[in-house]
Amino acid sequence: MDFKLSTDEEVFRQEFREWLKAALPHDWDPYNQPTFNEPLKTRDAYRAFQKKLFEAGYAGMHYDEAYGGQGRSLMESVIVSQELGRACISLVIPGVITHGMALPLIYFCGTNAQKKYFIPKILDGSHLWCQGFSEPDAGSDVANVSTMAIRDGDNYIVNGQKVWTSMAHFADYCLLVVRTDPESRKHKGLSYLLVDMSLAGINPRPMTQITGEAEFNEVFFDDVCVPVDSLIGEEGQGWQMAITTLMFERAMGDVVISAAYETNVAKLIQMAGQTKNAGHPIIEDPLVRQQIAQSYIEIMALKYHGLRNFSSHIKTGIPGPEGSIGKLLWSEPNQRLTEAAIDMQGPAGQVAGGPWSIQNGSWQYAFLRSKGNTIEAGTSEIQRNIIGERVLGLPKDASRV
Numbered sequence: 169m170d171f172k173l174s175t176d177e178e179v180f181r182q183e184f185r186e187w188l189k190a191a192l193p194h195d196w197d198p199y200n201q202p203t204f205n206e207p208l209k210t211r212d213a214y215r216a217f218q219k220k221l222f223e224a225g226y227a228g229m230h231y232d233e234a235y236g237g238q239g240r241s242l243m244e245s246v247i248v249s250q251e252l253g254r255a256c257i258s259l260v261i262p263g264v265i266t267h268g269m270a271l272p273l274i275y276f277c278g279t280n281a282q283k284k285y286f287i288p289k290i291l292d293g294s295h296l297w298c299q300g301f302s303e304p305d306a307g308s309d310v311a312n313v314s315t316m317a318i319r320d321g322d323n324y325i326v327n328g329q330k331v332w333t334s335m336a337h338f339a340d341y342c343l344l345v346v347r348t349d350p351e352s353r354k355h356k357g358l359s360y361l362l363v364d365m366s367l368a369g370i371n372p373r374p375m376t377q378i379t380g381e382a383e384f385n386e387v388f389f390d391d392v393c394v395p396v397d398s399l400i401g402e403e404g405q406g407w408q409m410a411i412t413t414l415m416f417e418r419a420m421g422d423v424v425i426s427a428a429y430e431t432n433v434a435k436l437i438q439m440a441g442q443t444k445n446a447g448h449p450i451i452e453d454p455l456v457r458q459q460i461a462q463s464y465i466e467i468m469a470l471k472y473h474g475l476r477n478f479s480s481h482i483k484t485g486i487p488g489p490e491g492s493i494g495k496l497l498w499s500e501p502n503q504r505l506t507e508a509a510i511d512m513q514g515p516a517g518q519v520a521g522g523p524w525s526i527q528n529g530s531w532q533y534a535f536l537r538s539k540g541n542t543i544e545a546g547t548s549e550i551q552r553n554i555i556g557e558r559v560l561g562l563p564k565d566a567s568r569v
């Protein structure tokens with residue numbers, strides 16, 4: 169087993185690193201970026217940067233040239249994502265659903281017309297997507313969706329409510345799970361629509377999180393007229409589409425997130441070296457050293473699990489349920505790492521700094537935001553259920569049978 173990249177891949181990484189350094193605006197400051205409370209600024213910054221990536225040939229490198237990709241290897245795409253995670257994660261975060269879910273789903277499951285229309289607009293940054301799965305009575309139990317889409321000629325008329333929909337207040341399109349058969353229950357009778365967020369009758373209402381930012385929304389659909397060609401997959405196949413989307417969400421994140429977290433451990437070490445307690449740098453404190461080493465171990469576990477999972481993804485083309493292991497390996501350790509960073513600051517840890525940054529006193533933002541990590545993209549309990557059933561073959565979760 170050899171996790172080393174080939175010489176060509178290392179050369180490519182170096183080339184991209186240099187391009188990235190030159191491509192970021194000269195006054196770009198990773199610790200002073202727009203927040204989700206400035207949605208249009210956040211969207212514009214994402215769009216401008218994604219356009220640059222696209223024009224330089226670094227967007228969606230492994231997708232077909234026919235759809236605006238470069239027909240290059242998946243490994244090169246991953247190297248680009250890792251470098252973005254390491255250097256400027258805040259510019260990439262608004263596009264997480266767009267590139268991690270909408271893009272692969274449309275590529276693997278969309279019609280030719282959907283691929284030709286949507287993929288180039290995703291790659292060049294014109295379209296930003298959100299994900300409308302969760303509802304007040306359908307979170308972990310996504311199959312309980314009750315938002316209705318009733319066929320009326322060439323349209324579906326959509327009525328209902330979604331909740332916790334990240335970025336719906338500035339997204340262009342939504343991956344929307346709806347019930348097209350009103351008589352159906354649970355997994356049956358669901359369908360999946362690619363919905364233009366500018367349609368009349370869609371009203372996102374931002375909800376403020378513990379960080380003070382409104383990153384997600386409740387979204388109301390009142391008699392929204394959605395063209396039938398917005399359906400992805402067959403009518404009634406929404407459940408299979410939703411599961412495929414979630415597997416993509418959980419698959420590719422690990423290798424990118426581990427790169428960003430390696431930077432965070434380096435910053436933690438830097439902070440521990442610069443912070444003093446009773447005249448001594450806290451990095452000399454045995455407990456602090458234990459915490460730092462533990463964070464590093466957990467990130468290495470994530471990194472190598474991500475590479476192993478990624479290697480099976482390359483072989484099969486579709487990610488497997490092992491993505492749930494990766495989800496647990498980044499979400500729970502990130503909570504421990506940010507909590508350790510707050511503890512290390514002593515009483516000063518209680519004073520908030522600016523958003524995004526985890527340096528310059530803003531570990532507080534990262535600590536508060538990390539609380540959502542074990543809920544978003546499926547809670548830790550649900551990930552363990554998936555691993556139990558689909559990896560270990562345990563009996564099915566009784567509440568879902």
Ligand SMILES: Cc1cc2nc3c(=O)[nH]c(=O)nc-3n(C[C@H](O)[C@H](O)[C@H](O)COP(=O)(O)OP(=O)(O)OC[C@H]3O[C@@H](n4cnc5c(N)ncnc54)[C@H](O)[C@@H]3O)c2cc1C
Binds near residue numbers: 546565
């Ligand atoms: C920051 C953030 C961003 C999000 N963004 C989006 C988004 O963009 N789009 C979207 O659709 N959703 C989004 N969500 C919603 C997220 O997917 C749901 O919150 C999550 O699936 C849990 O659903 P719930 O909140 O309804 O909790 P519930 O499902 O009600 O769960 C409550 C508790 O019960 C536990 N539980 C439930 N069922 C079981 C079971 N069978 N076995 C064991 N324990 C169980 C859960 O683990 C949890 O602890 C986001 C959430 C957060 C925090």
